[in-house]
Amino acid sequence: MSEPYTVGILTVSDTASVDSSVDKSGPLIKSILSDTQKYSVSQQTIVNDEIHAIQNTITSWSELNLIIITGGTGFSPRDVTPEAVKPLLTKETPGITHLLLSSSIAITPFAALSRPITGIRNKTMIITLPGSPKACQENMDAVLKVLPHALDLLLDRSVKKFHTKIQQGGVDVSSGAAGTNGTHGTNDAIGGGGGGHTCTHKHDVEGDASQTGQSASLDTPVARRLRASPYPLIHVDKALKIVAEQAKVLNVINVPVSQFLPGYVLAENVVAIEPVPGYRASVVDGYAIHFEDGPGVYQVESISLAQQASCQPLTRGKIARVATGGMVPEGANAVIMVEDTKLVREQGNEELEVEILVSSVENQNIRGVGSDCPVGQLVGRRGQRIGTELGTLASVGVRHVKAYRKPRVGILSSGNEVLDHMHTDELKPGQIRDTNRITLLAAVAASGFEAVDLGIVDDDVDEIFERLEEAVAKVDVLITTGGVSMGEADFMKPILEQKMQATIHFGRVLMKPGKPTTFATIPQGKRASKLVFALPGNPVSATVAFHLFVLPALRRMAGWEKPEHALIPVKIQHDIALDTRPEYHRVFVHIENGNLMASSTGNQQSSRLMSMVEANGLLQLPMRTPDIAVLSKGISVPCILIGSLTK
CATH class of the missing domain: 3.40.980.10 (MoaB/Mog-like domain)
Structure with missing residues (x-):
């Protein structure tokens, strides 16, 4: 089974280059070729009636087997397709040109006003057709009968069997097929009784017979290896x-609560096993008091720092110095800020008497036991990915957690x-x-x-x-x-x-x-x-x-609940031409005036690693269609972020 012939379809029209929806001939030609199941249209575009635009497209499609051009073959001053094509040809094919003209003239004498040109550029056949869909249909009906054999000759594919069948009368010239319908005379089936094999030539269509999903045996000689991928x-x-x-999701392991835990996903709910705080703690630097005593001058009985505290209860009518986070002595039921006091008497560096200048209420400036987090409170949820929560786990006495490996x-x-x-x-x-x-x-x-x-x-x-x-x-x-x-x-x-x-x-x-x-x-x-x-x-x-x-x-x-990439809309800063395949275009995304903007990293060739330099996003571009070939500057396009954002 031969590979499908690769085709490019070029519509030449000033009008269609501005509004692709008016192009009826290009899609018609593609439909005709697709129905034969012998051609793969890999390129399709529209250009205006300019010689350089036509020639640039043809030269860029040098790898194709066949280029069909519609439009620009008439008598109008803007019709320059023949003038653009002729200098690029290495051989002209007057027989095919005559076939196009004669088939159309048999239908209408006005076909004589068309100026078709056909020929060969290296290994590519080029055929020009009128811009009218009706004329395109007529011309395609005529040329399709001879195209497969012409392309096989051009591509050095074996045609010996085809010639033999012609001599034996085994070729249906009206359909261009040898033997049964859809069977190529150049490639009969082995061991099939001489009837040939049916070949769809749609290697990329899932479910096609050629899509076996299995590679050829490793000991297959190079010359006999598959010429098209067996994978849909x-x-x-x-x-x-x-x-x-x-x-x-991988198995569950025990992971210490340490600097190595961030990035892991919890495989269980985690609860506090110790209260926070574990003692009554002062919110401010100041003095623990009995709030009932009210303002006045009091003897300083003890000092309670954050790292140490007196075990003795606070005597009524006395006060104790406490630091932020320090333990409030038993018996004390409020803390007065140091700013609301006045030193009355000291000895050396020791405070002896302090005046309380303001009144207070019960439990003022005191964090009760478990007021931040009581025992049993949920501090980690199954499925939660650990980051800065590490400190919270440590604070409530958790030393190990179960996480997905x-x-x-x-x-x-x-x-x-x-x-x-x-x-x-x-x-x-x-x-x-x-x-x-x-x-x-x-x-x-x-x-x-x-x-x-x-x-x-x-x-x-x-x-x-x-x-x-x-x-x-x-x-x-x-x-x-x-x-x-x-x-x-x-x-x-x-x-x-x-x-x-x-x-x-x-x-x-x-x-x-x-x-x-x-x-x-x-x-x-x-x-x-x-x-x-x-x-x-x-x-x-x-x-x-x-x-x-x-x-x-x-x-x-690793247990992520939402492992998929998030798509965010970004505005492109320049026009982007679409490809025949959905494309992931490398871009630099940044914030500008509150908007996410994306600029291309340049040439997107897959071997050019420079296109990944500074790229922090992949634009998700749709495949090109006859209606949409370019995305215009300023429109919003879905983007996958692969790096951090900057202004």
Whole structure:
């Protein structure tokens, strides 16, 4: 089964470039191609009737198999599509141009007023169509019959069987198919009795027969490996739901009430086992008195500091000096502030007599036993994440609490070209420094979890398998980077499946960056399965995928009640072009005049780690549609905060 032909659809129209809703031809062409199940429209945009705009789009789509342009082929002074396209062609295809014209002229003589041009630019076929939806439909009906064979010739795909079937009369020229409907003559089924196989070419559609969810055997020769991923391209929301279902809360442990407790989540309600205060304490610096004695001059009987107190009850008609927090002597029932007294007589440094200048009431300036927190009061709630509450727990006599264990996270980089940055003086051609591992180690630690450095492993099946086995024995969650795409040495998925007996829950996600992100679980008998996040090798892809998928899973395992990221609205400070996939755009979020503002960190290419520098937010951008291709400056966009805010 051949891969689908990749297509870009370009609408050329001054009007539609301002209001995309008036473009009817572009969506029509996409619908026609999608219905054939042979084409994948990966690019679609609208430009105005300007030569440079048309040419810039064509040159930027150089990787596509087919570009179809609608509009700008008439006699109007603004119709410049043929003039823009012709200089870019390496070969013209007059036969296809004649086919377009002749099919339309057979319907209406006015088709002679169109100026189509078709041709080849390197390995890309370019076809121009009129702007009218009716004319586009007529032209597409004509050219669809020959397009698959033309593209196969252009792409060096085998066409020998197709030619043989033509000679034998086995090709239905009206449908462009050989043998049965929907079957390509160039790729008959093996052992199927000569009838060929039905191929939908919709590799990204979940539930399609090609989406087996299983990698090819590790011993499959390179030339016979899969040319398209067997894993369905699932939406981010579904991927997050799958991770949440598999990330189970870890076991409960006893944790001392110490500086290491913050970040843990309580697994039980905690109550005070001692009252606070544990004695009657003075609120102020002053004198403990019998409030019934009233103002007057009194002998100072004793001194009660915060760290010491007299055990003797206070004699009626006398007073005792007390400090803030000090114990109020038995018998005393009020405390007068030192500011409301006057020294009458002293000897050396000792107060002998003091005058009380004001009246008081019972229990004035006295904190009763347990008045702040009585025994049995709830001081910690199950599910509560500990932070500054540490002091409260200590104050009520709690020395140990039951908490959910925090996951231990291992980080392993893979790739023959990846070298440790600390032990490499000079890179040779083709080598790169390992930025993924150190970035993820820092991200895990900054998030409050234990990070384990598992080093770098070469692209060798046996070595990867051995390192994965060792890693799974040490950690609760394993993060790998690299080896998850469709390259010759991308072994991570088949090793997990075929050697580690892992279940791969998803192997691709509809997002940018991070499309190859893979999530798997490895069974551990009666114990909870180990989680594996096999992230892409591109550093930005790996970092974004960590924040999006791994961090919420770690929080959930640690007992967080709300482990998901909060989405906050931010105003973008410039226009942002949308992609064909939902995108997580790196931005710097700051506070300006009471509003949260977001500015892009620049080029968002997934290999450009500089796009993460100063980024404290990920804009959650929707995928581009024919109606919305750009988000305008000043609109509000959902954002995930991945760092602190500043003004």
